[in-house]
Amino acid sequence: MPRFVRHLLLILLPVVVIFAILPGIYSNHLLLFNFIIFMTLAQGINVIYGFTGYLPFGYVGFFGAGAYGFSLMALHLHTPPLVALPVGAAAAVALALLLTPLFRLAGAYFSIANLAAALALLQVVSNPNLENITKGPYGISLSGVFNPTLSYATALAILALTLGLVIYLRNSHFGMALKAIREDPISAGMAGINVVRERIIAWLLSALIAGFAGGVFAWNVSVFYPETVFNVEFTIFAIVFALFGGNATVTGPILGVVILYGIYNAVGISTPQYFQLLYGLLIMGLVLFLPNGLVSLLQRWGIDVP
Amino acid sequence: MFTYSLMAGVLFGLYFTLIGLGLNLVFGVMRIVNLAHGDFLMLGAFLAFWLFTLFAVNPVPAVAIAFVAFVIVGLPLYYLLVPRLLRAKDPEMLSFILFFGLSQVIEAVTTIAFGTSERSIPGDQLGRAIAAVAGVFVGHKVETGPVELLGQTFPAAWVASGIVSGFAVLLVYLYLYRTRLGYLTRAVMDNRDEAIATGIDVHRISAVAFGIGLGLAAAAGVFAPFMLGSITPAMGAEVTVTSFAVIVIGSLGNPLGTVLGGVIYGISYMFMQSYYSSWANLLPYVLLIAILLVRPSGLLGRRVRRA
C-alpha cells in the first residue's frame, strides 16, 4: 500500500474520528474546538517553516484576515457561512500574495517584517475611521450566524483537509523539493528546483490554512474584538506546538498540540498565577534542549516518524 | 503646529534612538533577535522607580546605575543562553522563540513581584536635574519646569532624554571605533566566521556586546516613566517592535544609523499624531516594511544577507 494512503489511514483517520466522537463525551466543546484550531494552525506553520525554513512571526495576520473576510461577508452581504468561509480564506491568500516581496529578505528580517505586517493589519482593521466597514475597535457581532455544531464540524473538515495536504507534502516530490530548499537554496536551485515558485506556493498554502482557520473561528465565536483574532498568542502557540512536536513531519505538530495545549489548559485551570512563568520557562527549555522537537528523539532512535 | 511637531519629533525620536542602540548592537554582533529587549527596558524602569521610592535617588544617576547593573546581568545571561542556541540548526529563528520565552519569564516574575498597577516617578525629578546642570553652566539658579527651545516649550524630560541619548550614541561610537574591544566587535559584526578563524574570542566579544545592549535598554528604561506615561510589567512588548523598526530604518550595526532611524520615526510619529491621530500607531510597521522592501540595508546602508 503506498505510503500516502497508509499515512492517511494511520494519522488522519484516527484524529478526525476521535474529534468527531469527543463532543458526545466531553461537553466543553469550545475547548475541543480550540484544539482543532491549534492543530490546524500548527500544521500551517509546519508547511511554511518545517518545509521551507521561513518563520512567519506574523502568522496571525492570515488568521485575522480570514476572520474578518468571513465576518464582512456575513455582516454586509449576508452570505451564508459556508460561502463566506472560502472568501475569508481568499482574503488571507490575497494578503500572502501582497507580502511575497518579503521573501527577498533573509531569516530574521523576514520574520520581523511579517510581524510588522500583521500588526499593521490589526491597526488598519481597528481604526475607527473604518468603522462602517470593519466596525473598528468596537468589535464584530455576528448575530444570526451563530452555530456551534456546524462550525465545529466545518473546523474538523478543515483540519482533515490540512492533514491530508501535509501528508501529501511529506510523501511527494514537492515536499522533498521544499525540504531541499530549506537545507540549501543554492544547491536546490542548481538541482533544477524552481526555488522561488515552490516557496511561494508553500507560503500561499500556509496562508490558506490560516485563513480557513480564522474564518471558522470567527463563525464559532461570532462576537470578537480586533485584538482577539490578531492576538500574537496564536502565532506563538502555533510555532511552539509545531516546534515541540517536530517539524516537517505530520505527527509532530499533532503531538505538540495535544501535549502542550493540553498542559496549558490543565495548568491554566489549576495554578494560574505561575502559569506565564512556567510557560515561558518551557519555551526556553524547548529551544535550548530540544530544538528539533519531540519526534527528533524518536528519529534519533531510528524510528521513521510520518 | 508644524514646527512643534518637528521639534517634538526630533526629541522623541532621540529617545527611541537610545532604546534602539542596545538592540542594534546585539543584533549586529550576534544576529540574534532579542525579543525581550523591551522587557529589559521595563526592568530598568522599575529599578529607577524603586531607587527613587526607597532611596530617593534621582533618575539621572539611576541611569548610570541601571546601565552598570544590567551589563553585569547580561554577561552571565549570555553564557547561559547563547552558546547552546548557536549549536542548533537554525539559531536565528530559534532565537526569536527563545527570547520570547525569556520575555514571558521576565514579565511573569515582575508581575508576581510587583503586581500589575501602573507606577510613576514624579515629573519634576528630571526637571530638577536639568535645572541643576543648567545652573552650573549659566552661573545662576535656573527654574525647574518645561524647557524652552527655539521659542517652543517642551517637557524637561524630553530634553534630558535627548541629551542622555546623544551622550550614549557618542559613547557607543567611541567604543566601537576607538577601543580595541570595539574594533574586534566590528570584526565580528562584519563576518563572524572569519573572526573566529583569525582567533578572536567571539564569545567574549559577544557577551560584552550583549551586556552593553541590555545595559543600554535598562538605561533607556529609566526615562520610560517620563516619556511613556507610566510603567507596568507588560509594557515591554510594544517597545520591542517599535525599536526594531527604528534600527532597521537606520541600518544594522551602525550607531549613527540608529540616530537617523530614531529621528525619522519620531518626526513621522509626531506628524501622524497631529494630522491623522488615529492612524499614528500604524506608522512604525509601515515604515519597517517599506524600508525593508525598498532599501533593506537601511538608510545608511550596510550589506545585508539576502535570501
Next chain:
Amino acid sequence: MIRLSVFAALLASITTAGARAADAPAEIKLGTLYASSGRYASISMPVHDGLKLWIDQKNAEGGVYVKAFDKKIPIKLVAYDDQSSTATAATLYNQLITQDKVDILVADSGSVLTSVAVPIARDHKMFLIDQTGTGANFFTADNPYVALMADPISSIWPKPLADFLTHDGPGLGIKRIAMLYATNDFTGTQATAVRKFIKESNSGVELVFDEGVPTETSNYTVLLNNIRASNPDAVLHLGYASNDIAFLRNVQDSGIKFKFLFSIYPGIETELLEKNVGNKALNYVFTYVTSMDIAYKNEFGMSLKEYSDAWHKKYADSHVEFGFNSIAGYTTGLVLEKGLATADSLEQLELRKAIFSLSGKLKTLDGTFELDANGGQIGELTPLGQFIAGEDDHLKLVTVWPHELANGKLVYPRP
C-alpha cells in the same frame, strides 16, 4: 369553594415547600473569571475581590438566603484565571457552564472580557451577570440572557458631563470644547455619546477639537499643543487609566493650564492616579464622582464606610487597590443576594425576572440599580465633580452636577 381552593393552595405550598427544602442543593455554585495578569488585571482584581468579600461574608452567616428553597445555602465560588486573554476566557466560560455546571455565571470585568461570554451564555441559555462590561451592543432585544450590574452602559455614562456642559456651561462662558479620546469600545462609545448629547442640546456649545487616538498611546505632548492651539474653554480626555496618567503628566510637564479639564479615571481610581500623577496635577481636574465619594443612602447591604473598613481589614496585605471597581464587585453580590431572595427557582430566566424586578427599587452603596428593557444599566450614574485642594494640599472631590447632589462650588476657570 373558595375555602377549598385556599385549602388546596395551602396543601400545595406545604408539600412543595417540603419537597423544595428536601431537594435544595447543598451549595450554590457561582462561576466567574478574573485576570491576574495582563492588561485588564488592574480592573479585574478589585472587582473579583469585592465579589469574594460578599461571598465570604454570606458564607460566614451560613449562606445566602434562597427563596426557592426557603433556606440559607452556602455559596461555592468556582473561579478561573483568564490572564486577560479573550481566547482563554472563552474556553473557561465554557468550562464553567459545561463542566462545572455552575448555577450562576458572573462575567469577568470590562467590556472585552465580558464580550466573549455574551454569545456563550446565550447559547447555553445561562443568564450572564455582567459586572462592569458596559459595551452597549451586548444588550439587544433578541438576547434576554444578560444584564449589567454595577456600571452604567457607555452610551449613557457621560450624560452628567454632557448635561453640565450644555446646561451650566454657556452661563460660565464655556462654548468651545476639545475632546480627545482613546479608540476602544469603552471610551470611544462615551465620546460618541458626548458628541450626540452636545449636538442634540442646541445650546451653542460646540466641539472645536475632536480626535481619537489608539488606546496604546502613551505620550500626548504634541496633541496637547494642538489642543491648546484650538483655544478651548473646556478639554475632555476620555481614555483608560494608563492614558489618563500619561495625559495628566504631560499636561503638567508642558506647563499648560486648561480652563476646564475633565478625565475619567481620577474619579474611578483615585488612589492610583494620585500615586502616579500627584496631587498638584489633579487639582481643579473635573471627573466622575463615583460611589466611592458619595455616601449614597444604602437601603440594602453595607454602607460605603462599612464596606471600606471590611475591605481594608480583609485585604490589608494585598497589592490590589481599593476603588470604584471594588465596589462594583460587591454591588454584584448584593444584586445576586436580593435576586436569590426574590426568585422562585434557580432557573436562569426566573433569576432574570427576579433581578429585573429590582430595577428602580434596589438602592445600594453604588446608587440606584435600574435596568432598561434589554438589561443595560441606566441607573448608578456618576455625577460630575471637581478636585479642589484644601489648605493642607489634600484633595477634596466636590460634586457640581446634578444640582440636587451638588455639595460645593466649582472653580472655573482654573487659576
